[in-house]
Amino acid sequence: MMLNLVPFVSVDKMMQLVLHLGIERVLIDLAAEIEADFRRWPLFDKTPRIASHSDVGVIELMPTSDGVTYGFKYVNGHPANMKQGLQTVTAFGLLADVATGYPVLLSEMTILTALRTAATSAMAAKHLAPKGATTMALIGNGAQAEFQALAFKAICGLTEVRLYDIDPAATAKCARNLAGSGLNVVQCATPEEAILGAQIITTVTADKTNATILTDNMLGAGVHINGVGGDCPGKTELHRDILLRSKIFVEYPAQTRVEGEIQQLDPDHPVTELWQVITGATQGRTSAAEVTLFDSVGFAIEDFAALRYILAKSKATGLYDNLDMIADPDDPRDLYGMILRAAG
Numbered sequence: 001m002m003l004n005l006v007p008f009v010s011v012d013k014m015m016q017l018v019l020h021l022g023i024e025r026v027l028i029d030l031a032a033e034i035e036a037d038f039r040r041w042p043l044f045d046k047t048p049r050i051a052s053h054s055d056v057g058v059i060e061l062m063p064t065s066d067g068v069t070y071g072f073k074y075v076n077g078h079p080a081n082m083k084q085g086l087q088t089v090t091a092f093g094l095l096a097d098v099a100t101g102y103p104v105l106l107s108e109m110t111i112l113t114a115l116r117t118a119a120t121s122a123m124a125a126k127h128l129a130p131k132g133a134t135t136m137a138l139i140g141n142g143a144q145a146e147f148q149a150l151a152f153k154a155i156c157g158l159t160e161v162r163l164y165d166i167d168p169a170a171t172a173k174c175a176r177n178l179a180g181s182g183l184n185v186v187q188c189a190t191p192e193e194a195i196l197g198a199q200i201i202t203t204v205t206a207d208k209t210n211a212t213i214l215t216d217n218m219l220g221a222g223v224h225i226n227g228v229g230g231d232c233p234g235k236t237e238l239h240r241d242i243l244l245r246s247k248i249f250v251e252y253p254a255q256t257r258v259e260g261e262i263q264q265l266d267p268d269h270p271v272t273e274l275w276q277v278i279t280g281a282t283q284g285r286t287s288a289a290e291v292t293l294f295d296s297v298g299f300a301i302e303d304f305a306a307l308r309y310i311l312a313k314s315k316a317t318g319l320y321d322n323l324d325m326i327a328d329p330d331d332p333r334d335l336y337g338m339i340l341r342a343a344g
C-alpha cells in the first residue's frame with residue numbers, strides 16, 4: 001500500500017520556520033502575499049465565516065477557494081481562557097487541491113494567525129495611515145501584541161510603540177519581548193498616555209463585551225485606527241462616535257457588518273472595501289486630517305494566503321512532518337479490503 005502523506009506543520013516546525021526565516025522577513029512576505037490575494041479578490045469564493053457562539057466564546061470555520069486551491073481555518077475566540085492559563089485564540093488550517101479534493105497541507109495556525117493578522121494590519125496601514133507615521137499606541141498587550149508592533153516596524157517604518165493594558169503584567173511582558181527589537185518601547189499607565197503623539201492607534205484587547213477602549217474626545221485629527229479586537233457580535237472596542245467621524249475600511253462587508261465595530265452602525269452605513277483601495281479602484285485616505293479606521297475582523301483570504309506561503313516555505317526548508325491522514329487504497333474501490341489486509 002502506498003501512503004498518501006499530507007505535509008503537517010506543527011507548532012514546533014512553525015516556530016523553527018519563523019526563527020529560520022526571521023520574524024520581520026515573514027511579516028513582510030506575508031503582507032506581500034496577502035496584498036497579492038487582495039488584488040485578485042473577485043475571483044475568490046467568499047462567505048462570511050461560520051460561527052458557533054456560546055456564552056463564553058466562539059468557534060469559527062473560515063473557508064475560501066481561488067479555484068485551484070481550497071483552504072479553511074478553524075479558530076476560536078474565548079476571552080476568559082487567559083485566566084485559566086489558556087490562549088484566547090487558537091487555530092489550525094488546511095489547504096486542499098480543488099482538482100481532487102485531497103489535502104496538501106495541515107498546519108498549526110495559532111502562531112500563523114498572529115502573524116497574518118499583524119501583516120494584514122500593517123499592510124492596511126501602509127495604504128491608510130498618515131504619511132510619515134512613526135509612533136503607534138498599542139492598547140491590549142496580550143498574545144497578538146508583539147506581532148502587531150513588529151509588523152508595523154517592518155512594513156510601515158514604525159520607530160516607537162506606546163503600550164497600555166489594563167493588566168500591567170501584560171504591558172511588562174510585551175515591553176520585555178520587544179526590548180532589542182529596535183523599537184523605542186514606552187510603557188504607559190493610561191490609554192490617554194499611550195495615544196500621546198501617536199499617529200497610529202492599534203486596539204487589540206479581548207473582552208466579550210461592547211467595550212469603549214477609545215472615546216471620541218481622546219482622538220485628534222488625522223490618526224489611523226487599527227481596530228483588531230472587536231471581531232464578534234457584542235464584542236467591540238470603539239465608541240460609536242468615533243465610527244461616525246471616521247472613514248471606515250473593511251475586509252468583507254457581509255462579515256464585518258455582523259462582527260466588526262460597524263455592528264454599532266446602521267446596516268447601510270458607507271464603508272470602503274480594502275481590496276478596492278489596494279487595486280486603486282477607490283481612494284484610501286483623502287486628507288491629512290481625516291481619521292481612518294481599519295475595522296479588522298480577519299477574513300479567510302488572509303489565512304489562505306498565509307497557508308500557501310507556509311506550504312512553499314516548509315517544502316523549501318524541509319520543516320514539516322508527513323501525516324498519514326488520507327486513506328488511499330491502491331484500488332480506490334477497495335477501502336474495506338485495505339482494512340482486511342492491515343489485519344495481516
Ligand SMILES: NC(=O)c1ccc[n+]([C@@H]2O[C@H](COP(=O)([O-])OP(=O)(O)OC[C@H]3O[C@@H](n4cnc5c(N)ncnc54)[C@H](O)[C@@H]3O)[C@@H](O)[C@H]2O)c1
Nearest residue numbers: 088117140142143144165166170204205206229296297298
Ligand atoms: N481581527 C483579527 O483578525 C483578529 C485576529 C486575532 C485576534 N483578534 C482579537 O484580538 C483580541 C486580542 O487577542 P489576543 O490573542 O492578544 O488576546 P489576549 O487575551 O492574549 O490579550 C488581550 C489583552 O487585552 C487586555 N485587555 C482587556 N480589556 C482591556 C481594556 N479595556 N483595556 C486595555 N487592555 C485590555 C487583557 O488584559 C489582555 O492582556 C481578541 O479579542 C481576539 O479575538 C482579532
